[in-house]
Amino acid sequence: MPLFYMHGMPIGGTAIMLALMASMGGFIFGYDTGQISDILIMEDFKLRFATCSNPVDHNTCEFSTVRSGLIVSLLSIGTLAGALIGAPTADRLGRRYAMTSECVLFCVGVIIQLTTTHVWQQIAVGRLVSGLAVGALSAAVPMYQAETAPTQIRGTLTATYQLFITLGILVAYCIAIGTREISGAGSWRTLIGIGLIWPFILGVGILFMPESPRWLAAHGHPEKAAHSIARAYGVKKSDEQANRFVRAEVDEIVNQLEHEKMIKAGWIDCFKPRNKTLYRTLLGMTLQSFQQLTGANYFFYYGATVFQSVGIQDSFVTQIILGAVNFVCTFGGLYVMERFGRRWPLIIGGIWQSIWLFVFAAAGTAKDPTTNPNIGKLMIVSACLFILGYAMTWAPGVWILIGETFPTRTRAKQGALSTASNWLWNFLIAFFTPFIVSAIDFRYGFVFAACNLTGALIVYFFLYESSDLSLESVDDMYNDPKCKPWTSTKWAPVGYSSRYDLVEQTKAAQARKPLESGAIEEKQIEHAGATGNEKKEQGYGGGMNGTGNGVANGRGGDIGAGTNAYTNGTNDPGLGPDGRPIPV
Structure with a gap:
């Protein structure tokens, strides 16, 4: 059953859980970032890994600039490499299994750090390995959240990744103030070792969440994609009307994937x-x-x-x-x-x-x-x-x-x-x-x-100011020679008198989405299916159910509002391969 409704659309508890669970990837990064500042000034850590004039007095121990810099920064080198390989890994293994494997890699890095006694280089290498996992998670987590979360709350749920980074930093600080009183190596090893808990929660918990419907559809599993969407919306298979809407959304995803095959670009195109x-x-x-x-x-x-x-x-x-x-x-x-x-x-x-x-x-x-x-x-x-x-x-x-x-x-x-x-x-x-x-x-x-x-x-x-615009409109704005960055706040797509008019009409369009009872307007379903099929050869169909996001934005991470469909009773003309409206 839906947990609540947003603009008339059902939102399932699974949608909230998958966002929070995936955001543990941000928590892991925040915890690892926050802990190192306090570890560097712990007495036992300084005695073991810093340079000491008196090996039994921590007050005589100081880290050289090279040593402290490498211990702190090698995590970032790992994240740099991990960020570049994270997306291909998620495409190959699936979003969930990629995150699980990256959690295992993070744990390997933690274990490397825990098993050293006096070799500071091992601490640095352990942070490098953990950084590879953190970087890969930074690519996989937002992608998974954007592709799986319902459109109505996609922006907020995706932003929980940043929120959990800050929470992880805060938790690391709080734990450090407690572990510093532990005698010997327990002060810093406990703080680092607790870091094994977070990837365990993510690595195991994410397996109970639905896979990205976009990834499932791309790998020839449209039925599983439909099940994933239904779980996110909190609707049952027995609800025929609701599942007709789910099926229409799957068709959108499939159409988008076919469109992307035509416009696939390489790195040089960037x-x-x-x-x-x-x-x-x-x-x-x-x-x-x-x-x-x-x-x-x-x-x-x-x-x-x-x-x-x-x-x-x-x-x-x-x-x-x-x-x-x-x-x-x-x-x-x-x-x-x-x-x-x-x-x-x-x-x-x-x-x-x-x-x-x-x-x-x-x-x-x-x-x-x-x-x-x-x-x-x-x-x-x-x-x-x-x-x-x-x-x-x-x-x-x-x-x-x-x-x-x-x-x-x-x-x-x-x-x-x-x-x-x-x-x-x-x-x-x-x-x-x-x-x-x-x-x-x-x-x-x-x-x-x-x-x-x-x-x-x-x-x-x-x-350029991109708020309140669909991705197609953002693209049009950047390519409008009359629009400048400092005037972009007033720019609006063709057919709207102002940005304010756009916002108001978007709200009106959203008000025409499925009713809270779960019933779906027949014309919306028919229009969605017709649009997706009739425009398929020309490009990709325009938005359905009043979202106006179209296939290109339906599940690809768009956090902006939809704009064109069902506005003032008009029909969305659809979008061509270049992302612009098809003349009608």
Whole structure:
């Protein structure tokens, strides 16, 4: 039975569970990211793996910049490689089995770390192996969520991946404050070893969830795809009317897959200037790079060390405060990005983050925080306010944009390239931060402040506003010579007087979806089937049940609203191979 209804459409409890279960992949990454900052300052860990002038006094032990940089950053090198192989692995094994195998790989990396006694290189290699799994999961999880979740809540459920990353960071901080009191190697081994729990939950639990209907249809299992969709919607096989709708949705997926065979593109196509493809590839890679250059991971990776250096007696507590701010504010970020679009939150967020990083750096540079408690407190407050802005804008916003900026034929590859650029800068920041801090200390904050301002300028001059648009409309907008990034907030598809008119008509279209009783309007089913079959040779049929997403967006990860079908009683003209309306 459906758990609840959204715009009249049934939503099953399975849809919520599969999103939460898959998001454990984000939790695993967040936990691994959060734990290393505290591990680096644990007494036994320093005695075993740092350089000590007195081998029995942890206060004489210090990590060299190379050693600490490699221990922290090799995870990111692994994620970079994993992100590029994650999508092919998920295509070959299926989304669920790919995630299970990647969880096993992550556990191998954890075991490598746990079995060392005094070899710091083994810790680094273990994090590299775990990073391969984390990177592959970062490709498989959002893909699975987007392809399996009902359209009406796809955006929110996909965004839970970012939310679980922040939760994982916070949980790691909380566990660390407890395990640090354990004597000997138990302090850090317990913290690392608990990391085996999360991949076990994901690796086993995901097998009880439905497989991606898109993957099933692509591998010749339309009946299994229909069963997967029915589970997500919470409808029974005995409900004939509801299952007619499910069958129509399967037909949409099949039609889309046939269309994609005609427009299949290679990696080189991502760098062709036609239709602003190169423009958007570089834009996606730049935005992902600047998400790292905001400086957030400076605090997440080295936060405990940073706050210890400003004279804070218990830097573990400070880390928990930062983690809590990051987690709680991410909920606000989901609302901000849906309510205020993409451009202005990123612009304002970049400016806000720059201001507080400037305060952080100026305070630490003007006076010695170790001898001036008020300066130390100001630096903590400014760091928290920076994280607040980051969690509500750049953290979720960039991931959302990766899903809705690229054209259909190259979307997966452009998304992989963008994600890889994120992991590359993740590694560079993690590795070089110790070197930079040792040279310029807290003036490092000025560098990140400048990067945030640069990111805001890039968004203003190059990013188009894609909220409230279908993917086809986004493609049209980027290729409209009259539309500029700074005027794109007012751009609307042909047939709409304004973006506001688009939103209102979309709401009207959504109101015509299946009734909460589970009954489905006969004309909608007939129109969906006719559209899919009659337009099949021309391209792919337009949207059904009032969504307007069409085959191209029906289950391919579109988080934008549908637009054209059943608006004011008109029929969707359908879309051709180029993604544009077919003249009627």
